[in-house]
Each structure stands twice: as C-alpha cells, then as structure tokens.
Amino acid sequence: MKHTVHTIAKHLGVAPSTVSKIVNNTGNFSDEIRERVLKYIREIDYVPAASARTLKANKSWTIGVIYTEESNVGLEHPFFSSVLQAFKDEVEKVGYDIAFIVKRVGQHEMSYLSWCRNKKIDGALIVIGSHTNPGIIELVNSDIPCISTDVVMDHLPLVVSDNDQGITLSIDHSLALGRKKIALIAGPFTARHFLYRFRVYQRVMEERGLPYSESNVVSARGFGYSSGIEAAKKLLKKVKEIPETIIVGSDLIAFGVIHGLEQSGYHVPNDISVIGFDDISFARIFAPSLTTIRQNSWEIGSVAAKTLLKMIDRKTKNGANTIRIPVELVERDSTAKLKSD
Amino acid sequence: MKHTVHTIAKHLGVAPSTVSKIVNNTGNFSDEIRERVLKYIREIDYVPAASARTLKANKSWTIGVIYTEESNVGLEHPFFSSVLQAFKDEVEKVGYDIAFIVKRVGQHEMSYLSWCRNKKIDGALIVIGSHTNPGIIELVNSDIPCISTDVVMDHLPLVVSDNDQGITLSIDHSLALGRKKIALIAGPFTARHFLYRFRVYQRVMEERGLPYSESNVVSARGFGYSSGIEAAKKLLKKVKEIPETIIVGSDLIAFGVIHGLEQSGYHVPNDISVIGFDDISFARIFAPSLTTIRQNSWEIGSVAAKTLLKMIDRKTKNGANTIRIPVELVERDSTAKLKSD
DNA sequence: TTGTATGCGTTATCAC
DNA sequence: GTGATAACGCATACAA
DSSP, rough: OOOOHHHHHHHHHHHHHHHHHHTTTTTTOOOHHHHHHHHHHHHTTTTOHHHHHHHHEEEEEEEEEEETTOOOOOOTTTHHHHHHHHHHHHHHHHTTTEEEOOOTTTTTEOOHHHHHHHHOEEEEEESOOOOOHHHHHHHHSSSSSSSSOOOOTTTOEEEEEOHHHHHHHHHHHHTTTTTEEEEEEEEEETTTTHHHHHHHHHHHHHTTTTTOOOGGGOSSSSSSSSHHHHHHHHHHHOSSOOOOOOEESHHHHHHHHHHHHHHOOTTTTSSEEEEEEEEEGGGGGGSSOOOOOOOOOOHHHHHHHHHHHHHHHTTTTOOOOOEOHHHHHEOTOOOOOOOOO | OOOHHHHHHHHTTTTTHHHHEEEEEETTTOHHHHHHHHHHHHHTTOOOOHHHHHHHOOOOOOOEEEETTTOOOTTTOOOHHHHHHHHHHHHHHTOEEEEOOOOOOOOOOOOOHHHHHTTSSSEEEEESTTTOOOHHHHTTSSSSOOOESSOOTTTEEEEOHHHHHHHHHHHHHHTTTTTOOOEEEOOTTTTTHHHHHHHHHHHHHHTTTOOOOOOEEEEEESSSSHHHHHHHHHHHHHHHSOOOOESSSSSOOOOOHHHHHHHHHHHHTTTTTEEEEEEGHHHHHSSSSOEEEEOOHHHHHHHHHHHHHHHHHHHHSSSSEEEEEEOEOOOOOOOTOOOOO
C-alpha cells in the first residue's frame, strides 16, 4: 500500500492540505485532529515523497560532493575519506543526504553546475579538486553554496589543517632533539597545501635563524610511496650536508623516504630523523613508527559540514573564509635525539 | 534563465511534448525539427529536472548504498572503499548516481526500506552489513533489487572473492616452501567470510593429509592491528608445536600478528612465515613486505554494479546467486623456504 | 508527424 | 481551524 497525503486524508476524513500542514508542523489545528493525523502517520511510517517535495520546494535536502576528480585520488584515500565520513555524519544529523556530483545524467554529459541544478542540490562540498578546473570554477562562482577541504580559491570557504602550526611544530621538535640541519621533502606543488607548507618551512627556518637553502628541498613527483623513495635519493644527491632531520609533506611519501634513506645506508632515526604529515592509521604500524603531524580529519569534515549548513540556511555564499583546524605532533620512533658521537 | 520543456517549446515554436520526446529519443519526428530541438538543447545545456522526472516516472536513477553501519567500518576502510569506488565508476557510466542510505530524512527517523521508497531508489548495494540487521532483512525481502559484497543471506546476490581458492593457494604456497605446520589466525567469526575461510582451511588441510587441530586456530577479537598482536600471542601459548606458517584472515590483522611474533622472539619469515589476505596498499610497504592473497576489489565492485544494473533493467530480484571473483597469491618477504638448519 | 490534456505527490495560497 | 485549488516540470496516452 502506497501512502500519499491523499490516501491519508481520505482515510482520516480530512483534507490533503491538512495532512501536509500537520506533517510540516505549520498551520493551526485543534489538538484533536493534529493528534489523530500524527498518530496515523507514525503508524504507517509515512514520509512525504522526496521527488514531489523537491519539485515543489526547489530543495533536495541533498549535498553534492566532488571527490574523485582527475587527481586519481579515490575513495580509498586514507585522509580524505575520513574527512568525508565526518562530513557525512554531521549533515545526516540534520537530515541531509550526500550524493556524488558527476558529469553525466543518463545519456547527457554535463557540467558540475548543471548536475547540481538538475538535482536541485542545496550545497556542495569539494573534498579534492583543482583550482584550475573549469567545472569547479563555474560551480564556485554560481549561487550554490560551496565549501572546500582542499581547493584554494577566492570566494570559496576552506577548512584545512593549520599548516603553519604543523610545520612549526615539526621544526621545533627537530630543534629540541638537537637537530638543526632540517631538509624538506614536499609533495607535488600542484597541490596547493604542499606549496603552502614549503613556504611556511622557508619562513620558520629563517625565523629560527637557520638560513633557508634551496639545496635542502625536494618536491616529490607524486603522492605515493614510490615518489618518496625517489625523492629521498634525489635529496641525498642534491644536498650539501647530510640533513639531520627531513620533514616530509605527507605520511605516505614519508614511508617511501624512510625506505629510500635506508636503501642508501642511512639509519632512521639516528642518522636522519623523519617527520611526516597526516597521521594516517598506518603511521603507527610502520617500522620505525612514524613521528608525524596529526591532522584532525574528523574535525575538518565536521566543521566543513556545519559551516556549509549555515550558509545553506542563510542562503548566502559568504559564510566564512579560511578556517584553520589545529594539529598536533605525535612523537614516535622515526625521530630521536641527536647523538654527538 | 531557467529552462523547462515549456520555455524551450515556446522558444522554438513547438509543443512541450515534442521537446520531451526528442530529449528522450522516442517518437517520430522530421529530421529538421529534431535537429533544431537537439541543437538548442545542447546550446543551453538543458537536462530535464531530476525531481519532476522521478515524480513522474517513479525512478530516480539513483542507487542506494548501505555502508557505514554499526560495524564501525567507515569510508576509510581500504578494501571496501575500493569496492565502492569501482561500483560507483561502473554505474555512473550508464547514468546512475549513488547515494548513501540513511535512517532519517529531515526530522523523520525511518527504516532503510522507507528511505529507499521515499527516494524512489532503483536498487541497493550493501557493501558491509549484518545478516541479522532487521533493517537490512526488510530491505532484502522487499521488491527493491539488492546486491551485496559482504552479507550472506538467502535471496541476496553476493559478489565476493573466491575464498576457497585463496585459502588453497595459501596452504599450497606454504607446502611448496616446505612448511607443513600451518596455523590460522582468523578475524572475528561474526563476519561471515572469516568463518567461511576457517572452514575452507579445515577442509583443505584434511585434503592435503594434514589433520586439522583446534589448537592451531585462533579467532582474533577485532579487525585491526592490535587484535593481531593479541591473537599471535594467544596462538603461541595455545599451540602444541610452533607453526611454520600462519595464515591470517586479513592484512591488517596480519601486520599485528607479525609484530606480535617478533615481540615474542620469532623471526618472520624464517621461524614463522605469515600470509595475509586482501593485499591492501600497505602490504608492500610493511616490513617485511607481506605475502598475501590479492582480492580484486575493483572487479568485485564492477561485477556487483553490472549485476545489479541487469536486475534493475529486468525488474527482477533474481539476478544471480553468489559470484566468486578469482584471487591471486602475491609472494613477498613474509614467507620464505624453510631452512632445515 | 505533431499537439493537447492529464497526473505524478506535495505544498502555498486563498477561501470558507 | 479547515478545506479547495493551483502549480512545481515532466512524460505519456490520446487526439488531430
């Protein structure tokens, strides 16, 4: 049996509009009729059909997510999938679903924006994306509220880890261990946060009285383990003095770096200490367990959700600018006090 | 400017139904008018509003996904997230979206089935779930086409790795290394595939003339690394003879097992070889790199998608029964030939 | 080959 | 307080 406001109205001997209003908690009705309707509604587990409601109200109670882009970063990504999970939990609390924004509906190829309009999406989360992607630019410049946990663009609120704090913590941790020769292996600079972390490294090194040298920095070619191995070897060749600590742009790359160093005959952490960034779950399982900057992926996702929901409620695109989420340094076995043999 | 079949029809001087039919590639029209409509459609990037279409056609072009259940397994899970990614890619090719099935819409708490009806979902994928969950049982027994990559239930098509093949490969690999004393550390038996793999182990051991002994088997308490450490120590206490190989129910648990063995003074792979199951990406990064059974998560997701799409097309629930996807053994450093010192 | 009328289920508006 | 009605945008049966 399919229930609609009509069938319910007929069953109870009232008007369809009465049912609708009571379901939506609007209008003024006698307690008697309100109770009667609510009781029956509950009994039959009625919920207004989403499509009809969306058609009428021009609102889908759905938030679109851009995730798997050209970047080849899939749902499997340990950090971003966790951000998405937190986001999802948060919006579901207040009755929103999430759906993945794609570039086609049925036969039709379409832009992100068209998809969003077509689905009457209430807002969009850009988990990963490129600031040069025309589809994303179009979406961000539309009237649809957007938020990002990765892409840096004007007029696009961004929720990210406090990279300044993270890099500063790393450098100071190294100094506290008596290690002043600090190199950096970043990820590809096409990803903005790697570039940003590099700049912070430059700045903080200067601030600590440790002049920055280009020969102490390598940008890995990719996001993965193999890129880390390669980058470590490249750094060892390029560097004027063997570093005492290497700060790495991500845990995944750091694993490669450590193996690259070991393959080149260096011991981690004694010869060279290594500090990662992310604290993915494998960081504590890897040998040596990885000292790293813990990103609060949960907080990032949930703050992004709350911020976007606020924008949707207020029907504004100007919810916020960049929100920085604190990080913390997790000390493990890939860093150790410098022994002045 | 918002476009509908009406505005388009008016603009072109034709009837709305003409536009609709041409968009949907039905009806018979002169090439001239068809071209004219299609050209304009393309120009303005028009796509029929999803909600109106769904309301009318009783079809949402959306597939619901049950993923994050009580199980505490989130989007972060390396294996299942990969399955989901493959599934998503496959259904998107033919114009379906995916949305996560949740238990509420707006204020209303509701069952999985109600949510699906409410959203006019075309089919459902149960990535992870429990066969005892009333919500899942209700959904599976409804008229909505369902498929699973985990849950074992009657009338529920299932796409899984060929566990028989996987365990057989593991045992035979061990025998080929001269290691006949083979123990098993499974995951919690509440997860059906762990139980199933255990039974296969029992059977194949017998088949190879190696009598099964209860003292060679431990079921880990959880799904993670720590459970593996614990299980390894438990096994060492329980076992009558130190095993030459331990087959483990999952890679994640295997990492723990290896560290547990090392903490107890055994060398992997020489004293005890370890074989995992899954081949998650860290298996090759872990030290020693893990010999394991590679599950073809991509194939599982994509076959599940194709099968479900077929069921949806044919409007039937009886698409298939269990489909087994072949696995392969990946030999790495956690197994080695037995040295008869 | 093309156009018209109707209903999908809901909700906002207005009338009673 | 309660009910009738129109409109959201589309697709389809039917008419022309």
